[in-house]
Amino acid sequence: MEFFIISMLNGLSYGLLLFMLSSGLTLIFSMMGVLNFAHASFYMIGAYFGYTLNQFLGFWPALVLAPVLVGLLGALFERLSLRKVHVYGHVPELLVTFGLSYVVLELVQLVWGRTAVEFVPPEMLRGPAFTLVTHSQQGMDWVLGAAPAAMCQTADAAVRIVCSPFPATRAFMMVIALLMLVSLWLLLTRTRIGLVIQASLTHPDMAQALGHNVPRVLMLVFGAGTGLAGLAGVIGGSTFVTEPSMAATVGSVIFVVVVVGGMGSLSGAFLASVLIGVIQTFAVAIDYSFLTLARDMGWTLSAAAQENTLAKLTVSQVAPILPYLFLVLILIVRPKGLLGTREG
Amino acid sequence: MSQAVYRFKPINVGRWVIWSLFALLMLVAPLLFTSNLSVTMLAQMGIAIIACLSYNILLGQGGMLSFGHAVYTGLGAYVAMHALNAATAGTLAIPVSLLPLVGGVAGMGFAVLLGYVTTRKSGTPFAMITLGVAELVFAMSLMFSEFFGGEAGISGNRVVGQPFFGITYGPQIQVYYLIAVYTFVSVAAMYALTQTPLGRILNAVRDNPERVEFIGYNTQRVRYLAFIIAGFFAGISGGLATINFEIVTAEVVGAARSGGYLLFTFLGGATFFFGPIIGGILMVIAFVLLSELTKAWLLYLGLIFLFMVMYAPGGIASLIMMNLRVAKYGKLRQIWTSYLGLGLTALVMLAGAGAMIEMVYHLQLNSALGDQVRFMGMTLNARGLDSWFGAAFVMLTGLGLFELARRQYVHEWGEIQEEIEKEIKRREMTV
Numbered sequence: 001m002e003f004f005i006i007s008m009l010n011g012l013s014y015g016l017l018l019f020m021l022s023s024g025l026t027l028i029f030s031m032m033g034v035l036n037f038a039h040a041s042f043y044m045i046g047a048y049f050g051y052t053l054n055q056f057l058g059f060w061p062a063l064v065l066a067p068v069l070v071g072l073l074g075a076l077f078e079r080l081s082l083r084k085v086h087v088y089g090h091v092p093e094l095l096v097t098f099g100l101s102y103v104v105l106e107l108v109q110l111v112w113g114r115t116a117v118e119f120v121p122p123e124m125l126r127g128p129a130f131t132l133v134t135h136s137q138q139g140m141d142w143v144l145g146a147a148p149a150a151m152c153q154t155a156d157a158a159v160r161i162v163c164s165p166f167p168a169t170r171a172f173m174m175v176i177a178l179l180m181l182v183s184l185w186l187l188l189t190r191t192r193i194g195l196v197i198q199a200s201l202t203h204p205d206m207a208q209a210l211g212h213n214v215p216r217v218l219m220l221v222f223g224a225g226t227g228l229a230g231l232a233g234v235i236g237g238s239t240f241v242t243e244p245s246m247a248a249t250v251g252s253v254i255f256v257v258v259v260v261g262g263m264g265s266l267s268g269a270f271l272a273s274v275l276i277g278v279i280q281t282f283a284v285a286i287d288y289s290f291l292t293l294a295r296d297m298g299w300t301l302s303a304a305a306q307e308n309t310l311a312k313l314t315v316s317q318v319a320p321i322l323p324y325l326f327l328v329l330i331l332i333v334r335p336k337g338l339l340g341t342r343e344g
Numbered sequence: 345m346s347q348a349v350y351r352f353k354p355i356n357v358g359r360w361v362i363w364s365l366f367a368l369l370m371l372v373a374p375l376l377f378t379s380n381l382s383v384t385m386l387a388q389m390g391i392a393i394i395a396c397l398s399y400n401i402l403l404g405q406g407g408m409l410s411f412g413h414a415v416y417t418g419l420g421a422y423v424a425m426h427a428l429n430a431a432t433a434g435t436l437a438i439p440v441s442l443l444p445l446v447g448g449v450a451g452m453g454f455a456v457l458l459g460y461v462t463t464r465k466s467g468t469p470f471a472m473i474t475l476g477v478a479e480l481v482f483a484m485s486l487m488f489s490e491f492f493g494g495e496a497g498i499s500g501n502r503v504v505g506q507p508f509f510g511i512t513y514g515p516q517i518q519v520y521y522l523i524a525v526y527t528f529v530s531v532a533a534m535y536a537l538t539q540t541p542l543g544r545i546l547n548a549v550r551d552n553p554e555r556v557e558f559i560g561y562n563t564q565r566v567r568y569l570a571f572i573i574a575g576f577f578a579g580i581s582g583g584l585a586t587i588n589f590e591i592v593t594a595e596v597v598g599a600a601r602s603g604g605y606l607l608f609t610f611l612g613g614a615t616f617f618f619g620p621i622i623g624g625i626l627m628v629i630a631f632v633l634l635s636e637l638t639k640a641w642l643l644y645l646g647l648i649f650l651f652m653v654m655y656a657p658g659g660i661a662s663l664i665m666m667n668l669r670v671a672k673y674g675k676l677r678q679i680w681t682s683y684l685g686l687g688l689t690a691l692v693m694l695a696g697a698g699a700m701i702e703m704v705y706h707l708q709l710n711s712a713l714g715d716q717v718r719f720m721g722m723t724l725n726a727r728g729l730d731s732w733f734g735a736a737f738v739m740l741t742g743l744g745l746f747e748l749a750r751r752q753y754v755h756e757w758g759e760i761q762e763e764i765e766k767e768i769k770r771r772e773m774t775v
Binding site (some may be wrong): 029033035081083084088090092093095096098099102103105106107109110111113114152170237248252255256258259263313317318320321323324325328331332333 | 403407409461464466467468469470472473475476477479480483484487518599603605607642643645646647649650653654657688701704705708709
């Protein structure tokens with residue numbers, strides 16, 4: 001049971017991190033029709049900016065400043081490069097962001113080196129947020145923070161106690177992501193700028209005719225989207241590892257999220273992020289293969305079947321490809337994505 | 345009735361000349377560049393040309409931006425390698441010369457299988473799905489080590505069976521000529537494809553899928569067919585790579601390889617048939633020579649790509665064709681001084697920027713070797729203020745002069761284009 005709760009929370013927090021990234025990507029896509037291939041690169045820049053600012057100013061100023069800087073860079077890129085390419089159509093727009101991802105990767109390696117840097121979260125977030133204590137006789141209990149050592153051990157051999165801590169960084173990640181989700185929703189539906197954004201999304205010509213500067217709105221959206229990626233970068237970088245390959249590992253997964261959720265659907269992106277986060281986290285933790293299943297079920301397999309690679313693969317080994325299998329499955333069963341409305 | 349219409353079909357002299365020159369060039373190239381390195385590079389160029397051209401069936405002719413083309417070259421290479429090993433073991437009677445076809449059929453088979461899912465969509469979703477499929481195959485390649493050989497990959501020996509007229513494929517030059525023959529035939533076949541009804545309707549699907557639907561074609565099926573053909577040629581390229589390198593590792597299906605095909609096809613020029621040929625040649629030069637020259641080559645490559653997308657989306661081929669048009673009207677004389685100015689100022693700017701980039705790389709990677717950096721015959725001090733100041737000064741001077749030269753060039757270019765337009769109108773009037 002405690003395995004289930006902790007895995008579920010881990011999966012949720014990972015899914016929410018994915019949503020922080022995919023929300024910006026979806027927003028940019030639905031506004032401008034541009035799939036920002038370099039979105040994960042902005043995530044990486046956010047992590048590295050956070051790392052550097054953390055050294056000079058501390059974690060909390062870095063958490064605010066790094067996303068702002070990343071957002072400014074994003075807006076600058078939109079203004080100087082993407083807007084020029086806009087006239088050529090969508091494929092060159094995708095290509096220009098693809099080129100940017102190469103340049104960013106090399107620049108990051110140039111400035112911060114090719115190995116991982118040590119980006120430690122502040123003292124407050126280092127320990128566990130809470131600890132689940134499972135007592136084989138008294139049932140389950142939970143303690144805020146780390147459980148005292150006395151609770152986790154017992155002299156009685158018949159009693160089994162398991163303490164499973166849940167890291168504070170992950171809890172923090174969930175809190176930030178939820179805050180961001182709510183404020184994004186409020187911004188889009190309750191404020192004037194949000195209404196202008198929605199208007200520019202569906203009727204750009206009309207919004208322009210009413211005197212709104214639509215290109216500037218697009219620049220703002222791009223800046224905000226990359227800024228969100230930067231925020232995710234600071235949190236993701238301090239929770240996981242800050243290294244040059246971090247963009248590639250998360251990059252293809254968020255594209256899967258956006259397609260599975262339905263292109264341009266924010267709620268779809270949320271659903272798909274959480275789903276994929278949970279599925280992947282559970283799969284990594286399950287060390288189970290077809291072979292062990294057969295053994296548990298009491299089937300006897302031939303010697304050839306026992307040596308079969310497919311049968312020997314455990315679920316945790318298959319975990320890295322699950323999002324992509326999910327993608328293929330969704331495309332066959334429901335081509336517009338989980339909550340998507342547009343076809344093609 | 346249509347049979348009765350007389351159609352004038354002259355022999356296209358220009359086309360015959362160009363194709364003969366192409367064949368001749370491939371024939372004599374290894375005789376001119378005889379060193380081991382250059383023959384190896386020429387062989388790799390042939391492989392890259394086929395791969396980039398097959399990629400261009402998707403990107404240039406079909407408007408399908410694929411991030412996973414290496415899946416088909418790579419899987420073709422793997423299947424060809426297994427066929428080669430089976431031939432060595434004696435379980436499969438197949439001459440080495442036909443291995444690329446095995447790779448081609450394999451690439452086609454995988455394209456039939458995976459393309460069914462990917463070509464259901466076009467445009468941006470297509471691009472993302474190809475990316476997902478590429479990741480899927482790459483992740484699988486580390487999972488099934490029986491087929492993919494795990495981290496080490498699988499290797500074979502191309503010298504199999506009895507020599508045929510003295511051809512054993514032991515020496516590299518024989519392999520080169522095998523690759524040259526395959527390259528020529530594949531290039532010709534892919535050119536022929538652009539002239540077929542399928543090739544034409546593929547262009548229409550790229551330009552206006554809605555109208556194609558209206559005249560009664562299924563765009564999805566057209567994309568699927570094009571995808572399968574592209575997969576076939578990609579597989580041939582993979583099979584040739586198997587014979588050439590005698591080893592296949594998991595990185596041949598990796599994302600970096602797919603990105604490389606995209607990058608260089610685009611740099612060469614996706615809008616013209618011969619663009620990817622330039623791209624393939626550049627790819628080998630960049631991977632073999634540029635990577636030796638500087639550690640920062642990926643950065644330079646990325647920057648070139650960015651500027652190319654922004655300022656010349658037709659690639660190098662379009663630049664050549666635009667200047668050919670200028671030359672055709674005899675205007676090249678007016679503008680060549682501007683080109684000279686542009687080239688020189690760009691060189692000054694790049695020298696400054698390059699010096700700074702190399703110094704940063706030096707500080708980052710091998711600062712243990714001291715602070716001296718050798719750059720274009722000069723010795724720079726990576727920690728010295730004067731080196732940095734000098735490099736920055738050179739770059740900024742170059743940048744300023746380049747901007748001046750660029751304005752002059754843009755002005756002259758516009759004038760020449762206007763003159764050419766007038767000239768064309770005048771000729772039309774006289775006719």
